[in-house]
Amino acid sequence: MSMDSVRPASSLSASSLWASWDRPITHWDLGRLTASRCGFRIKRMLKRIRSPRRLMATSLAVAFFCLYLLNGVFILSSRAPADPERLRLWLSGGMVLYAMYHGLRCVWSSQSVADLELTPAEDLWLGGAPVRRSSLAIYHVGSMVVPSMLKTALLVVVLAMDVRHVSLLAVGVFCSLVLLEIIRLIIARWSSGIDQRQRKWFRVAVTCVAGAAAIQVFTRMIAITPMGSPTLVYLLNGVRAMGQTAASEWVQWMSVPWLASANLAVHGSVGFISVANLMIAIGTLPLAILLLVRVDRWSHEAVLKRERNRLAAGEYITQRDSWSEVAHAEPKRWRQLLVRLAPNRAGDAIAMMSRQWVSVVRYRGTILFSFALPTLLCLSPLATGQENEQWLFVVGGIAMCTMLLAPPALRIDFRRDLKRMLLLRSLPVNPMSMVIGQLALPVLITWMYQWFTLAIAVIVVGPGLAQTLMWTSVLSALAVFTFAVENAMFLAYPHHEHAEGVAMMIRAKLTFLGKATIIALSVGMLVAWAVFCRSAVPSAIVTIVFVAGAMAASWLAAILALFVAQVCWRRYDLCHDIPPS
């Protein structure tokens, strides 16, 4: 055949990859692949949890499971059952709110989702195999089944009291969660396909919708809370307001895909209607997969079309241009100056920081967005009119955000370097400089968030110099402590950046419980210290001693945590500690 008869690569729409579905044997083979991989993982997990290096993590995980089950059996089962109608609305509306949150993340994230979130091995062996995209989508959804089942099991323990048929609840919740994952992927693929101008519009639209939802929650909370109530009441009513928003008409309209599964979950009897709901809930999943395949195809075509337009318009640089560009690039003067002025011993830490700085600049939008909402939430107690409690709640909010929200928002430390551990190990940087270099920028950004929020609270409340000094210092130490502990834990029990599954879920729960315990213990110790100072220290210097003691203790804990992180970095073993992907 001559080249003349070969069509130019004009469009992917005719490609056989997207056309219809594969034969059942292909799905069977892909299913076998998933089963083999699951089997291997289970065996590997059993081997790993018996390893002495992971003894502590294993013990904590077992303890967590026992406590969770005991809590479900003895505590949750004794509470009054919730109204099934409210539960239904919460289930479907909650999914919409989560999808909205994911949409928001997608449009503000600079990373696009390519090829259905396939791993490099899947990309090569499945992407290169004679398998249609629909089969890959089904394969990917198949890999979500086990994590969704586990999440379902955890939710069923909590909600079993509220329904008559636990089996229907389990099926309903499971279908809802799988559908949510598919919709999340649809949003991600669609977001990958849109161009910069569309992305800007999408950002505005999604942010407006999310903002409207936030305003609704806020106004509902204000409406149901009598003016001047304690801040704790505001917080509890905030949760109620969120439930009301999830149950509101406009959210329920958006939750149409989840209606059948939500109905099924709370159904009082097994009959024609529940069977119909079951059929619809299960039938929604292949429809969603079909939509995913269509969106995936559209996304591929849109990206390719833009690529071709740019080529046609000459909007590109050739390899030679880029070589010349690199050769002419001016080194940043301020970086050179910083490295020259820094003490010799700090030079290597600063070199590590300059690398982190590149990431901060690249992800500045996402970072700003991640801290905008926590700042507003932390400042919200200022609107309650409770003068005595405002300050403490603002400080408490900042502490919570520092411990719970800042670490996942600022993963520009060891946690994103798992693939580069060999390189980091080979660098001539002493362990403490390495730890400081990796942690400095996330900590600095958290400090900026803390100081900004505290400054506004100080202007509104006027808590006095001692309080301002003490909390600024204690919260700064808390930021150091949090990132040091987070990285120490990562180095002791590393995981991949986007790892999912049971282990990650348990890890997240345990970390959350650990952090909550630390916050509670810290508050307890602070109160005990205050009581001790009041009773044992002369009143003339009680404030100074109390503030100095609190500051010294918190910084001591922070420095200790830094040393622990350094020990964990020294202990990190390239042979044993790199987890399989």
Add this chain to the structure above:
Amino acid sequence: MIQVQDLRKLYDDHLAVDGVSFSLQPGQICGMVGPNGAGKTTTLRCLAGLIPATSGQLRVAECDLSRDLLPLKKRLAYVPDDPPLFDDLTVREHLEFIGRLYQVDDYQGKSIELLKQFNLLDKFAAGATTLSRGMRQKLAVCCAYLYDPQVLLLDEPLTGLDPPGIRTLLESILDLADRGTTVIISSHLLAMIESVCTHLLVITDGKRRFFGLADELRQKYPDAASLEEAYFAATGELPLEEAVEVPVFDGPMTISITDFQTHEALS
């Protein structure tokens, strides 16, 4: 078997492959050579249908890449540099999966033969994570050979292989070509692959600099003692000479890049 006309590939705003054309017939083995970042891997990935070409006409194993990706993937094997494997599968399970997916008759018997050929049989039940770089490369090659592809694309296949492994691989490539398979080998080790290549494709800066019989390149430079020297002579003639200013602390310094090796070393 492989027909490429004016292939161009754009990544964001960077033109990685710029108008490459060549064609190969069944049984021919083409060595694709060029410096790092020349566009070799991108060309191979386009040919494998893993990434779409921005423009150009590509026909591989009787398939038009703008429409027949699925049949193409049945007939083509692509082995990348340092191939990613499923960390949660054993060697046996890798071959079993490929055998089933490509519906290979007696894939178990063929798998054993291939593992024997590449001296990997003792790793039959081993997990992929326990394999060395060279073993991973061998396993990927075994997977590719399992379904007798009409077109074989190998990206830096010799990297990480031990000398017996290199010999086995080169022999197996000749064997496949004898049976009508078209092979492209991307490699920096021209001295290693010159004995098996019928054709050479030289790419620099995303552009084709030479395509033809390996002997033609030799004849073009009769003073060159080896094919590798002829290759350097050919690329040395390329219009690479340009003056670039490299900023340093004490002021700009002008470097004149006149030959391929210097260019490669700097880039």
